[in-house]
Amino acid sequence: MRMKTFRAATATAAFAMVKAELGADAVILSNKTVTDNGSKCCEIVAAVDAMPAGTPGAPGPVKHTGPSRTKEDTVEDALRSAIGWQREWSQIKGQILALMKPQMDPATLAPKQRLAMEYLEREEVDAKVLASVYCELRDDPKRSIITALESLVEVKPFRSRDWPGAIHAFAGPGGAGKTSSLIRLALREKRSNPKTRICLATADGGRGKGRLVLKHYAELSGLAFREIVTRDDFLLLRKEAEQFDMILIDLPGLTGNTTLEDFTGLYGLSTCGELSIHLVLNPYYSAAQFERFMEKYKSEQLASVIWTKLDETCTFGALVNMAFASGLPISALSYGAGLKNSIAPATLDMIWRMVFMRKLPGGDIQP
Template sequence: MRMKTYRAATSTAAFAKVKSELGDEAVILSNKTVTENGCKCCEIVAAVDNQPARPARPQQDTKEGVVDAALRDSVGWQREWSQIKGQIMALMKPQMDPARLSPKQRVALEYLEREEVDERVLTHVYCTMRETENCPVMTALDPLLKATPFTSGTWTNTFHAFAGPGGAGKTSSLVRLALRMKKERPGMRLCLATADGGRGKGRLILKHYAELSGLAFREIITREDFALLRDEARQFDMILIDLPGLSGRTTLEEWSRLYGLDECPDLSIHLVMNPYYSKGQFERFMDKYKSEQLASVIWTKLDEACTFGSILNMAFAGGLPVSALSYGPGLKNSISPATEEMIWRLMFMRRLPDGNTQP
């Protein structure tokens, strides 16, 4: 067995070093915070069975080399499945004869297509309406999208982690929900926690608003820090954790195992997304952030979006309910616990949760 110690400014960076050099089969032996040259850093000790050296990669300084490397590193079955889905949809779309629908149904289907609703969803809706005479479009759509409002009464577990790509609005969504719940229940014991390794801007925002609002604040730098937070969980009604944006090929499941989040049955993870990511980005994010603990989707920056079909696309693909809708630049009064009626009004009437109409 080969064992090596890695140090980096954050645990995410240290874990990336482990994965880059030792691969996916590496076993984490320890994960702790140490002081090096007067600065705190993360130290990970990892080990792996002896393996033959990896073959040298071809040069990537040419256009062909870059393409070859990308194709080699991608997973073959994903490419094959993508091709199969494309072929299935190509066969299905000619069968979607608009003449078999009523004028009202056709208008609804055309509207969904303009909202960039995925072809798989359109096909499902078309088949449902075709099978039932004069079937209203909402009858076909209702089973595809569910909402579980983010309130203390609905989400009764203690730990809630906010995950998603960098810039999606995880930190602001966490603060907005905390301020909203504190306003509704002044006596609620809330704790804000950051797991960005003490280096990100989000840490300062959380700490600032925790101090202003009289909320508890904790930092999670190592696995032991999260274990300590679990030990003191009885002091709080709800603990909101801001997870870092995951770089490279690190997945949410890997990060959760590293920090021990996967061992916390009282934890729900909420995926924070924007509606204007591309279809390819959504597919990558769904793969990167998949987890058994993933419980809902929070949609942010709705006032900046041009279409809202991605909300329906993700609900159809992932089966996750929507828990909150965020909009506007301010931190107060700019997030709403989601309801299905609210989402449909947003999609068909372009009406934001605050009552304003999106142009």
């Protein structure tokens, strides 16, 4: 078995490094946010089965001489020499995680910690997240569950001053609320700074109703509007980028086996370094759907998650689950039917109020 630690500024970049070096069969052993030289980054520990010794093309043990040999080198040699791994690491990992939850003894936690863990379970927080939180609380009876969760959940508020790139695209499944979120954020930014030059763009090829909605609100609010039907349309928009402080692009829902990387490559978005893509989701999708979305929408340009329709959900555990699984920060929270005053740049305080108090960013309390 070969195991290695990867660090990158974003989770998608770290996953790309894993795939490039270890291949598609690599198993993710851990995924967390760490601080490196004063900056937060994503750290992923991944492993892949090595070919048995003697197999043609199989790498032999790495030989080191002299004082440069490290503890990591010794571990690497031992893992490279190991044989007899009969099951896939992904299966082993799944079984270990399945066994961890029953082994979590509530009696080892302080009463307040135990109640908080039970509450998270009712909020449908994933067992892997609970196991991670339990391990942190078990060793410190005075530690707040909030501080344990904060090591798993990151926010990056959707405000122009917090995002260096001027071009933002909104991706996600059909009906998730991409178009309405885009409009809400544009209106919010315009209210906070009336002089902001904003362009709304649609990339649905003129097929969806979102195009008409975007055009309508652009005209009403004095915003520019563009359509992206071909690759050349996006290239032209990039040339116009200096005319705007912010460009918001509505991407279509992806059908069939089409992935976000396929789409961005086809339209030339993948070569745009100033582009940030935000994944728009609802909290009430199933766990299987979230796993499917992570695979379908993975991209090095994926920068955050925007949660919508929060006023329609019963539990908020999905916000924590997705942050843990993807390593992506939460950038905005959308709620309510109206387009005004119904979206907010995300903060950790807002998230914990929803999870533990069912209180939406706008102040309403979910029943």
